[in-house]
Amino acid sequence: MSSTLSDVFRSHPIHIPLSNLPDFKALPDSYTWTPKDDLLFSASASDETLPLIDLSDPNVTTLVGHACTTWGAFQITNHGVPSRLLDDIEFLTGSLFRLPVQRKLKAARSENGVSGYGVARIASFFNKKMWSEGFTVIGSPLQDFRKLWPSHHLKYCEIIEDYGEHMQKLAAKLMWLALGSLGVEEKDIKWAGPNSDFQGTQAATQLNHYPICPEPDRAMGLAAHTDSTLMTILYQNNTAGLQVFRDDVGWVTVPPVPGSLVVNVGDLLHILTNGIFPSVLHRARVNHVRSRFSMAYLWGPPSDIMISPLPKLVDPLQPPLYPSLTWKQYLATKATHFNQSLSIIRNYLSSDQIS
Numbered sequence: 001m002s003s004t005l006s007d008v009f010r011s012h013p014i015h016i017p018l019s020n021l022p023d024f025k026a027l028p029d030s031y032t033w034t035p036k037d038d039l040l041f042s043a044s045a046s047d048e049t050l051p052l053i054d055l056s057d058p059n060v061t062t063l064v065g066h067a068c069t070t071w072g073a074f075q076i077t078n079h080g081v082p083s084r085l086l087d088d089i090e091f092l093t094g095s096l097f098r099l100p101v102q103r104k105l106k107a108a109r110s111e112n113g114v115s116g117y118g119v120a121r122i123a124s125f126f127n128k129k130m131w132s133e134g135f136t137v138i139g140s141p142l143q144d145f146r147k148l149w150p151s152h153h154l155k156y157c158e159i160i161e162d163y164g165e166h167m168q169k170l171a172a173k174l175m176w177l178a179l180g181s182l183g184v185e186e187k188d189i190k191w192a193g194p195n196s197d198f199q200g201t202q203a204a205t206q207l208n209h210y211p212i213c214p215e216p217d218r219a220m221g222l223a224a225h226t227d228s229t230l231m232t233i234l235y236q237n238n239t240a241g242l243q244v245f246r247d248d249v250g251w252v253t254v255p256p257v258p259g260s261l262v263v264n265v266g267d268l269l270h271i272l273t274n275g276i277f278p279s280v281l282h283r284a285r286v287n288h289v290r291s292r293f294s295m296a297y298l299w300g301p302p303s304d305i306m307i308s309p310l311p312k313l314v315d316p317l318q319p320p321l322y323p324s325l326t327w328k329q330y331l332a333t334k335a336t337h338f339n340q341s342l343s344i345i346r347n348y349l350s351s352d353q354i355s
């Protein structure tokens with residue numbers, strides 16, 4: 001039987017003590033970030049704008065391809081996800097994080113687990129704490145949600161399930177648009193399944209809450225990282241905070257556009273396209289006026305499928321830069337090497353060197 005994402009973390013436990021959970025009242029030293037804590041903390045900010053793509057545009061394949069190549073990210077409108085569902089998932093996220101902390105802790109993520117309440121896994125790579133709390137859903141949220149809402153959990157489970165189904169379909173559509181722009185066809189990706197609809201792919205839904213912060217310029221909501229996914233689709237409430245990084249321009253804030261979704265290329269699509277689509281470094285800043293929620297759908301392949309640069313995208317002049325590896329192996333590398341993972345595996349061109 002193929003393994004699940006949860007299996008990966010069973011063998012790579014991380015210890016993030018619950019004392020890491022902020023009290024969100026003041027900014028103690030343990031939450032105060034400087035460039036020493038993150039080299040890019042104060043990198044320049046730019047007022048460039050991320051592409052905003054209308055998915056009903058007749059030129060959509062070219063637009064998506066261009067955005068993936070130049071930014072590794074873009075915003076989309078006319079994506080077909082009902083606005084009622086976006087309202088519902090935002091409502092669920094708000095209701096969850098507004099629960100008393102003791103209730104949230106009943107569904108705390110265990111050290112070797114992947115689902116549940118806690119701080120982001122990447123917290124273990126930084127000396128300073130992040131001004132946020134999160135909740136990760138992989139598979140059915142039933143058990144966790146029953147602990148959070150003993151009598152209303154079914155309603156919330158339905159929202160998560162509905163959201164996951166819409167996001168999976170949208171992710172498949174975006175994947176074909178992006179790859180189509182490079183001349184990749186359905187027959188080139190066997191693991192997309194007999195109907196090329198990417199049934200069998202796996203995903204995590206990550207709910208994030210960034211409370212109002214007394215000193216936002218010195219705090220960090222979610223530190224700079226790339227996602228270990230093929231693609232991530234993010235819905236942010238009406239409060240800005242997400243920033244993406246481009247070497248040539250610095251940090252660019254992604255303003256919330258009502259009803260739109262943000263899409264970013266993850267490390268596995270970077271590998272699949274042999275680096276043509278860069279996985280984008282991004283982070284979340286906080287503010288002192290409003291609390292912010294974001295809901296990320298982190299989408300990847302079935303965990304045991306080998307991912308490597310697509311034969312169509314390599315030739316003697318552009319040889320494969322990455323070895324073949326599974327999502328499970330990549331997540332294990334990420335759990336140890338974090339943002340260095342892509343460059344580390346680039347040096348291993350033989351998959352048997354990756355455990």
Ligand SMILES: C=C1C[C@]23C[C@@]1(O)CC[C@H]2[C@@]12CCC[C@@](C)(C(=O)O1)[C@H]2[C@@H]3C(=O)O
Pocket residue numbers: 005114120121122123136203204206225226227228229298334
């Ligand atoms: C599938 C996954 C990607 C993720 C690790 C996880 O197993 C579930 C949580 C995901 C998340 C969400 C917040 C940012 C991130 C870097 C993290 O710490 O946990 C991502 C992980 C990732 O993309 O590597």
Ligand SMILES: O=C(O)CCC(=O)C(=O)O
Pocket residue numbers: 206208222227234236241242243282283284293294296
């Ligand atoms: O909250 C955000 O805008 C970013 C969230 C994010 O990067 C993630 O969950 O992986």
Ligand SMILES: [Fe+2]
Pocket residue numbers: 225226227232282
């Ligand atoms: Fe992310």
